[in-house]
Amino acid sequence: MTNILISGGSVAGPTLAYWLRRHGFTPTVVERAPSLRDGGYKIDIRGAALGVVERMGLADEVRRHGTDMRIARFVDADGRQKATMSAQLFGGREGDDVEIMRGDLAGILYAATKDDVEYIFDDSITALEETPGGVRVTFENAPPRTFDLVVGADGLHSNVRALAFGEETPFIHHLGHYISIFTVPNHLGLDRTEVMHPAPGRSVGMYSTRSAADAKALFLFSSPPLAYDRRDVAQQKKLLSEIFAGQGWEVPRLLDAMADAPDFYLDSISQVRMDRWSSGRVVLVGDAAYGPSPASGQGTSLALVGAYVLAGSLAAAAGDHRAAFAAYESDMRHFAEENQKLAESNLKGMVLKSAGQIRFQMFMLRLMPHLPGKNAMIKRVTEPIRKAATAITLKDYRS
Protein backbone atom coordinates (compact mmCIF):
# COMPACT_ATOMS: atom_id res chain seq x y z
CA MET A 1 0.00 0.00 0.00
CA THR A 2 1.38 3.43 -0.90
CA ASN A 3 1.28 6.25 1.63
CA ILE A 4 0.59 9.52 -0.11
CA LEU A 5 0.71 12.97 1.47
CA ILE A 6 -1.56 15.61 -0.09
CA SER A 7 -0.99 19.28 0.77
CA GLY A 8 -4.28 21.22 0.53
CA GLY A 9 -7.79 20.32 1.65
CA SER A 10 -10.07 22.33 -0.65
CA VAL A 11 -11.26 20.76 -3.93
CA ALA A 12 -8.37 18.91 -5.58
CA GLY A 13 -6.98 17.54 -2.28
CA PRO A 14 -10.09 15.80 -0.89
CA THR A 15 -11.13 14.59 -4.37
CA LEU A 16 -7.72 13.02 -4.84
CA ALA A 17 -7.89 11.52 -1.34
CA TYR A 18 -11.30 10.02 -2.15
CA TRP A 19 -10.10 8.34 -5.34
CA LEU A 20 -6.79 7.19 -3.87
CA ARG A 21 -8.69 5.54 -1.04
CA ARG A 22 -11.01 3.86 -3.51
CA HIS A 23 -8.00 2.50 -5.40
CA GLY A 24 -6.49 1.08 -2.20
CA PHE A 25 -3.86 3.73 -1.36
CA THR A 26 -3.47 5.45 2.01
CA PRO A 27 -3.74 9.23 1.62
CA THR A 28 -3.10 11.84 4.32
CA VAL A 29 -4.21 15.45 3.81
CA VAL A 30 -2.39 18.37 5.44
CA GLU A 31 -4.28 21.68 5.38
CA ARG A 32 -2.85 24.96 6.58
CA ALA A 33 -6.20 26.34 7.78
CA PRO A 34 -7.19 25.41 11.35
CA SER A 35 -10.36 23.71 10.12
CA LEU A 36 -12.22 23.17 6.89
CA ARG A 37 -12.40 26.50 5.05
CA ASP A 38 -16.10 26.91 4.44
CA GLY A 39 -16.14 30.43 3.00
CA GLY A 40 -15.83 31.34 -0.61
CA TYR A 41 -17.48 32.33 -3.81
CA LYS A 42 -19.63 30.72 -6.48
CA ILE A 43 -17.88 28.12 -8.61
CA ASP A 44 -19.06 25.99 -11.52
CA ILE A 45 -18.96 22.25 -12.13
CA ARG A 46 -19.34 21.38 -15.77
CA GLY A 47 -18.75 18.73 -18.40
CA ALA A 48 -16.28 15.99 -17.49
CA ALA A 49 -16.14 17.28 -13.89
CA LEU A 50 -19.82 16.45 -13.46
CA GLY A 51 -18.89 12.91 -14.49
CA VAL A 52 -16.31 12.77 -11.68
CA VAL A 53 -18.84 13.96 -9.11
CA GLU A 54 -21.38 11.42 -10.40
CA ARG A 55 -18.83 8.59 -10.12
CA MET A 56 -18.27 9.65 -6.51
CA GLY A 57 -22.01 9.35 -5.86
CA LEU A 58 -22.13 13.02 -4.87
CA ALA A 59 -24.02 14.53 -7.81
CA ASP A 60 -27.39 14.73 -6.04
CA GLU A 61 -25.89 16.34 -2.99
CA VAL A 62 -23.97 18.83 -5.09
CA ARG A 63 -27.19 19.74 -6.93
CA ARG A 64 -29.04 20.16 -3.63
CA HIS A 65 -26.46 22.80 -2.72
CA GLY A 66 -26.74 24.59 -6.09
CA THR A 67 -26.91 28.37 -5.78
CA ASP A 68 -30.17 28.54 -7.77
CA MET A 69 -29.23 32.00 -9.04
CA ARG A 70 -32.01 33.54 -11.12
CA ILE A 71 -30.86 36.73 -12.77
CA ALA A 72 -27.97 39.11 -13.35
CA ARG A 73 -28.84 42.82 -13.42
CA PHE A 74 -26.53 45.53 -14.75
CA VAL A 75 -26.80 49.00 -13.23
CA ASP A 76 -25.23 52.41 -13.75
CA ALA A 77 -23.58 54.67 -11.17
CA ASP A 78 -27.02 55.77 -9.89
CA GLY A 79 -28.30 52.21 -9.56
CA ARG A 80 -30.55 52.48 -12.63
CA GLN A 81 -31.01 49.16 -14.37
CA LYS A 82 -29.41 49.11 -17.82
CA ALA A 83 -29.83 45.46 -18.82
CA THR A 84 -30.54 42.00 -17.45
CA MET A 85 -29.37 38.51 -18.29
CA SER A 86 -30.39 35.03 -17.12
CA ALA A 87 -28.06 33.76 -14.40
CA GLN A 88 -27.36 30.61 -16.47
CA LEU A 89 -26.11 32.62 -19.42
CA PHE A 90 -24.24 35.10 -17.21
CA GLY A 91 -22.33 32.16 -15.72
CA GLY A 92 -21.87 30.49 -19.14
CA ARG A 93 -23.77 27.45 -17.90
CA GLU A 94 -26.06 25.17 -19.83
CA GLY A 95 -27.88 21.88 -19.31
CA ASP A 96 -26.77 20.01 -16.20
CA ASP A 97 -23.98 22.43 -15.19
CA VAL A 98 -24.07 23.25 -11.48
CA GLU A 99 -23.09 26.42 -9.67
CA ILE A 100 -22.27 25.91 -5.99
CA MET A 101 -20.44 27.87 -3.28
CA ARG A 102 -16.82 26.70 -3.02
CA GLY A 103 -17.20 26.17 0.73
CA ASP A 104 -20.26 23.95 0.24
CA LEU A 105 -18.38 21.82 -2.27
CA ALA A 106 -15.36 21.56 0.03
CA GLY A 107 -17.70 20.49 2.85
CA ILE A 108 -19.29 17.77 0.72
CA LEU A 109 -15.88 16.45 -0.36
CA TYR A 110 -14.59 16.52 3.21
CA ALA A 111 -17.66 14.67 4.52
CA ALA A 112 -17.13 12.00 1.85
CA THR A 113 -13.53 11.39 2.96
CA LYS A 114 -13.12 12.29 6.63
CA ASP A 115 -13.95 8.83 8.01
CA ASP A 116 -11.22 6.99 6.18
CA VAL A 117 -8.65 9.66 5.36
CA GLU A 118 -6.30 11.21 7.91
CA TYR A 119 -6.65 15.02 7.91
CA ILE A 120 -4.04 17.18 9.64
CA PHE A 121 -5.31 20.76 10.02
CA ASP A 122 -3.38 23.84 11.06
CA ASP A 123 -0.12 22.60 9.61
CA SER A 124 2.10 23.03 6.58
CA ILE A 125 5.06 21.29 4.99
CA THR A 126 8.37 23.05 5.64
CA ALA A 127 10.78 20.75 3.76
CA LEU A 128 10.79 17.81 1.35
CA GLU A 129 13.79 15.54 1.15
CA GLU A 130 13.64 12.84 -1.48
CA THR A 131 15.32 9.53 -0.63
CA PRO A 132 15.51 6.41 -2.84
CA GLY A 133 12.49 4.94 -1.05
CA GLY A 134 10.29 7.94 -0.38
CA VAL A 135 10.06 11.58 0.65
CA ARG A 136 10.96 12.68 4.14
CA VAL A 137 8.58 15.48 5.04
CA THR A 138 9.08 18.07 7.76
CA PHE A 139 6.06 19.98 9.06
CA GLU A 140 5.60 23.23 10.95
CA ASN A 141 3.91 21.43 13.85
CA ALA A 142 3.69 17.66 13.37
CA PRO A 143 6.80 15.46 13.72
CA PRO A 144 8.61 14.52 10.49
CA ARG A 145 7.26 11.55 8.51
CA THR A 146 8.21 9.67 5.36
CA PHE A 147 5.70 9.17 2.54
CA ASP A 148 5.99 7.30 -0.75
CA LEU A 149 4.69 10.30 -2.70
CA VAL A 150 3.78 13.94 -2.03
CA VAL A 151 1.08 15.84 -3.93
CA GLY A 152 0.70 19.61 -4.02
CA ALA A 153 -3.04 20.43 -4.12
CA ASP A 154 -2.42 23.71 -2.37
CA GLY A 155 -3.65 26.22 -4.91
CA LEU A 156 -2.33 29.10 -6.99
CA HIS A 157 0.49 29.96 -4.57
CA SER A 158 1.32 26.30 -3.90
CA ASN A 159 3.74 25.57 -1.09
CA VAL A 160 4.69 22.16 -2.49
CA ARG A 161 5.42 23.72 -5.90
CA ALA A 162 7.74 26.24 -4.24
CA LEU A 163 9.55 23.49 -2.33
CA ALA A 164 9.90 21.12 -5.30
CA PHE A 165 10.14 23.47 -8.30
CA GLY A 166 11.36 26.78 -6.88
CA GLU A 167 9.74 30.15 -6.37
CA GLU A 168 6.55 30.90 -8.28
CA THR A 169 7.45 33.79 -10.59
CA PRO A 170 8.28 31.68 -13.68
CA PHE A 171 5.03 29.73 -13.37
CA ILE A 172 2.46 32.45 -12.62
CA HIS A 173 1.19 34.41 -15.61
CA HIS A 174 -0.60 37.61 -14.73
CA LEU A 175 -3.59 38.23 -16.99
CA GLY A 176 -3.68 41.98 -16.39
CA HIS A 177 -6.46 42.04 -13.79
CA TYR A 178 -7.14 41.63 -10.08
CA ILE A 179 -10.11 40.18 -8.25
CA SER A 180 -11.34 40.80 -4.74
CA ILE A 181 -14.27 39.13 -3.06
CA PHE A 182 -15.63 39.21 0.48
CA THR A 183 -18.79 38.80 2.50
CA VAL A 184 -20.98 41.84 3.16
CA PRO A 185 -24.41 42.34 4.74
CA ASN A 186 -27.18 41.86 2.17
CA HIS A 187 -28.36 45.45 2.52
CA LEU A 188 -30.00 45.39 -0.93
CA GLY A 189 -32.13 42.36 0.06
CA LEU A 190 -30.91 40.43 -3.00
CA ASP A 191 -32.50 37.03 -3.52
CA ARG A 192 -30.59 34.72 -5.88
CA THR A 193 -29.69 37.82 -7.85
CA GLU A 194 -26.40 39.22 -9.06
CA VAL A 195 -26.04 42.96 -9.62
CA MET A 196 -23.09 44.26 -11.64
CA HIS A 197 -21.95 47.85 -12.01
CA PRO A 198 -19.43 48.06 -14.86
CA ALA A 199 -17.16 51.10 -15.16
CA PRO A 200 -14.14 51.54 -17.47
CA GLY A 201 -11.38 49.21 -16.28
CA ARG A 202 -13.27 48.39 -13.06
CA SER A 203 -16.37 46.32 -12.37
CA VAL A 204 -18.13 45.88 -9.05
CA GLY A 205 -20.82 43.35 -8.25
CA MET A 206 -22.87 42.05 -5.38
CA TYR A 207 -24.80 38.78 -5.20
CA SER A 208 -26.72 36.64 -2.79
CA THR A 209 -27.34 32.95 -3.32
CA ARG A 210 -30.09 30.58 -2.20
CA SER A 211 -30.39 30.31 1.60
CA ALA A 212 -27.53 32.79 2.19
CA ALA A 213 -28.26 35.38 4.86
CA ASP A 214 -25.49 37.63 3.61
CA ALA A 215 -24.08 38.66 0.24
CA LYS A 216 -20.73 38.69 -1.52
CA ALA A 217 -19.11 41.78 -2.95
CA LEU A 218 -16.97 41.28 -6.03
CA PHE A 219 -14.41 43.77 -7.34
CA LEU A 220 -12.56 43.35 -10.63
CA PHE A 221 -10.01 45.78 -12.01
CA SER A 222 -7.37 46.00 -14.72
CA SER A 223 -3.85 46.58 -13.54
CA PRO A 224 -0.28 45.57 -14.24
CA PRO A 225 1.29 43.52 -11.42
CA LEU A 226 1.04 45.39 -8.10
CA ALA A 227 3.58 45.19 -5.29
CA TYR A 228 1.93 44.33 -1.98
CA ASP A 229 2.36 41.85 0.84
CA ARG A 230 0.06 38.84 0.26
CA ARG A 231 -0.23 38.30 4.01
CA ASP A 232 -1.04 41.92 4.86
CA VAL A 233 -4.82 42.12 4.57
CA ALA A 234 -5.00 45.67 5.93
CA GLN A 235 -2.65 46.86 3.18
CA GLN A 236 -4.74 45.08 0.53
CA LYS A 237 -7.98 46.62 1.82
CA LYS A 238 -6.39 50.07 1.65
CA LEU A 239 -5.26 49.37 -1.91
CA LEU A 240 -8.77 48.33 -2.98
CA SER A 241 -10.30 51.42 -1.32
CA GLU A 242 -7.89 53.68 -3.21
CA ILE A 243 -8.52 52.02 -6.56
CA PHE A 244 -12.32 52.22 -6.23
CA ALA A 245 -12.46 55.66 -4.56
CA GLY A 246 -15.08 57.84 -6.22
CA GLN A 247 -16.93 55.02 -7.99
CA GLY A 248 -20.71 55.29 -7.83
CA TRP A 249 -23.55 52.84 -7.15
CA GLU A 250 -23.15 50.96 -3.82
CA VAL A 251 -19.36 51.01 -3.96
CA PRO A 252 -18.75 53.33 -0.95
CA ARG A 253 -21.06 51.16 1.18
CA LEU A 254 -19.38 47.93 0.07
CA LEU A 255 -15.95 49.40 0.81
CA ASP A 256 -17.18 50.44 4.28
CA ALA A 257 -18.44 46.89 4.89
CA MET A 258 -15.04 45.54 3.80
CA ALA A 259 -13.55 46.61 7.16
CA ASP A 260 -15.56 43.88 8.95
CA ALA A 261 -15.37 41.21 6.23
CA PRO A 262 -14.21 37.93 7.81
CA ASP A 263 -13.05 36.42 4.52
CA PHE A 264 -11.43 39.22 2.51
CA TYR A 265 -9.70 37.89 -0.60
CA LEU A 266 -7.60 39.79 -3.13
CA ASP A 267 -5.33 38.30 -5.75
CA SER A 268 -4.19 38.78 -9.30
CA ILE A 269 -6.13 36.94 -11.98
CA SER A 270 -3.31 34.65 -13.01
CA GLN A 271 -2.70 31.30 -14.63
CA VAL A 272 -0.23 28.61 -13.65
CA ARG A 273 1.68 27.34 -16.65
CA MET A 274 4.32 24.66 -16.20
CA ASP A 275 6.23 22.42 -18.62
CA ARG A 276 5.86 19.47 -16.25
CA TRP A 277 3.77 18.79 -13.19
CA SER A 278 6.00 16.33 -11.38
CA SER A 279 9.52 16.20 -10.05
CA GLY A 280 10.71 12.86 -8.71
CA ARG A 281 8.16 11.67 -6.15
CA VAL A 282 6.35 15.02 -6.00
CA VAL A 283 3.42 15.91 -8.24
CA LEU A 284 0.97 18.82 -8.50
CA VAL A 285 -2.79 18.80 -9.09
CA GLY A 286 -5.51 21.47 -9.52
CA ASP A 287 -4.67 25.17 -9.35
CA ALA A 288 -1.14 24.39 -8.13
CA ALA A 289 -0.31 22.76 -11.48
CA TYR A 290 -2.61 24.36 -14.07
CA GLY A 291 -4.76 26.98 -12.32
CA PRO A 292 -6.68 28.52 -15.23
CA SER A 293 -7.63 31.66 -13.18
CA PRO A 294 -11.05 32.63 -11.85
CA ALA A 295 -11.76 34.26 -15.22
CA SER A 296 -11.92 30.86 -16.93
CA GLY A 297 -14.67 29.63 -14.61
CA GLN A 298 -13.07 26.21 -14.94
CA GLY A 299 -10.63 25.96 -12.03
CA THR A 300 -12.86 23.73 -9.97
CA SER A 301 -13.70 21.45 -12.87
CA LEU A 302 -9.99 21.09 -13.69
CA ALA A 303 -9.24 20.31 -10.03
CA LEU A 304 -11.95 17.61 -9.89
CA VAL A 305 -10.93 15.97 -13.16
CA GLY A 306 -7.18 16.29 -12.46
CA ALA A 307 -7.58 14.54 -9.10
CA TYR A 308 -9.59 11.73 -10.71
CA VAL A 309 -7.02 11.24 -13.48
CA LEU A 310 -4.02 11.36 -11.14
CA ALA A 311 -5.48 8.79 -8.73
CA GLY A 312 -6.58 6.58 -11.61
CA SER A 313 -3.17 6.79 -13.27
CA LEU A 314 -1.48 5.68 -10.03
CA ALA A 315 -3.89 2.75 -9.75
CA ALA A 316 -3.41 1.77 -13.40
CA ALA A 317 0.38 1.87 -12.98
CA ALA A 318 0.11 -0.26 -9.83
CA GLY A 319 1.83 2.49 -7.85
CA ASP A 320 4.75 2.98 -10.33
CA HIS A 321 4.83 6.74 -9.86
CA ARG A 322 6.99 7.49 -12.90
CA ALA A 323 4.61 5.74 -15.28
CA ALA A 324 1.61 7.18 -13.45
CA PHE A 325 2.82 10.79 -13.55
CA ALA A 326 3.62 10.46 -17.27
CA ALA A 327 0.12 9.09 -17.99
CA TYR A 328 -1.50 11.79 -15.83
CA GLU A 329 0.30 14.53 -17.77
CA SER A 330 -0.43 13.10 -21.16
CA ASP A 331 -4.14 12.62 -20.36
CA MET A 332 -4.63 16.00 -18.67
CA ARG A 333 -2.49 18.49 -20.57
CA HIS A 334 -4.78 19.09 -23.55
CA PHE A 335 -7.80 19.41 -21.25
CA ALA A 336 -5.96 21.88 -18.98
CA GLU A 337 -4.78 24.00 -21.91
CA GLU A 338 -8.20 24.13 -23.58
CA ASN A 339 -9.73 25.41 -20.35
CA GLN A 340 -6.95 27.92 -19.75
CA LYS A 341 -7.68 29.39 -23.18
CA LEU A 342 -11.13 30.53 -21.99
CA ALA A 343 -9.80 33.03 -19.48
CA GLU A 344 -8.48 35.81 -21.71
CA SER A 345 -11.57 36.03 -23.90
CA ASN A 346 -13.86 35.91 -20.84
CA LEU A 347 -11.90 38.75 -19.26
CA LYS A 348 -12.53 40.99 -22.26
CA GLY A 349 -16.26 40.89 -21.51
CA MET A 350 -15.87 41.08 -17.73
CA VAL A 351 -13.87 44.31 -17.51
CA LEU A 352 -14.48 46.73 -20.39
CA LYS A 353 -12.01 49.45 -21.24
CA SER A 354 -14.22 52.44 -22.04
CA ALA A 355 -17.63 53.99 -21.35
CA GLY A 356 -18.45 53.49 -25.03
CA GLN A 357 -17.80 49.74 -24.81
CA ILE A 358 -19.99 49.50 -21.72
CA ARG A 359 -22.84 51.37 -23.44
CA PHE A 360 -22.54 49.03 -26.43
CA GLN A 361 -22.54 45.92 -24.20
CA MET A 362 -25.69 47.15 -22.39
CA PHE A 363 -27.36 47.96 -25.72
CA MET A 364 -26.61 44.47 -27.05
CA LEU A 365 -27.91 42.82 -23.88
CA ARG A 366 -31.18 44.75 -24.13
CA LEU A 367 -31.48 43.96 -27.82
CA MET A 368 -30.59 40.28 -27.65
CA PRO A 369 -33.95 38.83 -26.49
CA HIS A 370 -35.60 40.46 -29.54
CA LEU A 371 -33.14 39.31 -32.18
CA PRO A 372 -34.07 36.46 -34.51
CA GLY A 373 -30.55 35.03 -34.22
CA LYS A 374 -30.46 35.16 -30.43
CA ASN A 375 -29.98 31.40 -29.98
CA ALA A 376 -26.96 31.46 -32.24
CA MET A 377 -25.55 34.40 -30.24
CA ILE A 378 -26.09 32.55 -26.95
CA LYS A 379 -24.37 29.50 -28.41
CA ARG A 380 -21.40 31.66 -29.36
CA VAL A 381 -20.99 32.37 -25.63
CA THR A 382 -21.62 28.89 -24.25
CA GLU A 383 -20.14 26.68 -26.97
CA PRO A 384 -16.42 27.37 -26.31
CA ILE A 385 -17.02 26.69 -22.59
CA ARG A 386 -18.91 23.46 -23.32
CA LYS A 387 -16.19 22.31 -25.71
CA ALA A 388 -13.39 23.00 -23.23
CA ALA A 389 -15.31 21.43 -20.32
CA THR A 390 -15.76 18.20 -22.28
CA ALA A 391 -12.31 18.09 -23.89
CA ILE A 392 -11.42 14.89 -22.05
CA THR A 393 -13.05 11.47 -21.86
CA LEU A 394 -12.93 9.96 -18.39
CA LYS A 395 -11.30 6.54 -18.35
CA ASP A 396 -12.48 3.72 -16.15
CA TYR A 397 -9.54 2.90 -13.91
CA ARG A 398 -9.25 -0.35 -11.99
CA SER A 399 -10.12 -0.12 -8.28
Ligand SMILES: Cc1cc2nc3c(=O)[nH]c(=O)nc-3n(C[C@H](O)[C@H](O)[C@H](O)COP(=O)(O)OP(=O)(O)OC[C@H]3O[C@@H](n4cnc5c(N)ncnc54)[C@H](O)[C@@H]3O)c2cc1C
Ligand atom coordinates in the same frame (compact mmCIF):
# COMPACT_ATOMS: atom_id res chain seq x y z
C1 LIG B 1 -12.46 34.82 -6.34
C2 LIG B 1 -12.44 33.50 -7.04
C3 LIG B 1 -13.48 33.19 -7.88
C4 LIG B 1 -13.49 31.95 -8.53
N1 LIG B 1 -14.52 31.64 -9.36
C5 LIG B 1 -14.53 30.43 -9.96
C6 LIG B 1 -15.60 30.02 -10.81
O1 LIG B 1 -16.54 30.78 -11.05
N2 LIG B 1 -15.56 28.79 -11.35
C7 LIG B 1 -14.54 27.91 -11.09
O2 LIG B 1 -14.57 26.77 -11.57
N3 LIG B 1 -13.51 28.28 -10.31
C8 LIG B 1 -13.48 29.50 -9.74
N4 LIG B 1 -12.43 29.85 -8.95
C9 LIG B 1 -11.28 28.96 -8.86
C10 LIG B 1 -11.47 27.82 -7.94
O3 LIG B 1 -11.77 28.21 -6.64
C11 LIG B 1 -10.17 27.03 -7.94
O4 LIG B 1 -9.75 26.84 -9.26
C12 LIG B 1 -10.40 25.71 -7.31
O5 LIG B 1 -10.83 25.89 -5.97
C13 LIG B 1 -9.10 24.90 -7.35
O6 LIG B 1 -9.07 24.01 -6.33
P1 LIG B 1 -7.71 23.57 -5.65
O7 LIG B 1 -8.13 22.56 -4.63
O8 LIG B 1 -6.72 23.21 -6.70
O9 LIG B 1 -7.11 24.87 -4.95
P2 LIG B 1 -7.71 25.80 -3.83
O10 LIG B 1 -9.19 25.79 -3.82
O11 LIG B 1 -7.03 27.12 -3.96
O12 LIG B 1 -7.25 25.11 -2.47
C14 LIG B 1 -5.94 25.10 -2.01
C15 LIG B 1 -5.97 24.64 -0.55
O13 LIG B 1 -4.64 24.51 -0.11
C16 LIG B 1 -4.54 25.09 1.16
N5 LIG B 1 -3.17 25.51 1.35
C17 LIG B 1 -2.54 26.60 0.84
N6 LIG B 1 -1.28 26.62 1.27
C18 LIG B 1 -1.09 25.53 2.05
C19 LIG B 1 0.01 25.02 2.78
N7 LIG B 1 1.18 25.68 2.83
N8 LIG B 1 -0.15 23.87 3.46
C20 LIG B 1 -1.34 23.22 3.47
N9 LIG B 1 -2.42 23.67 2.81
C21 LIG B 1 -2.30 24.81 2.10
C22 LIG B 1 -5.52 26.25 1.15
O14 LIG B 1 -5.88 26.64 2.46
C23 LIG B 1 -6.67 25.62 0.39
O15 LIG B 1 -7.55 24.92 1.24
C24 LIG B 1 -12.41 31.06 -8.32
C25 LIG B 1 -11.35 31.38 -7.48
C26 LIG B 1 -11.36 32.59 -6.84
C27 LIG B 1 -10.22 32.91 -5.94
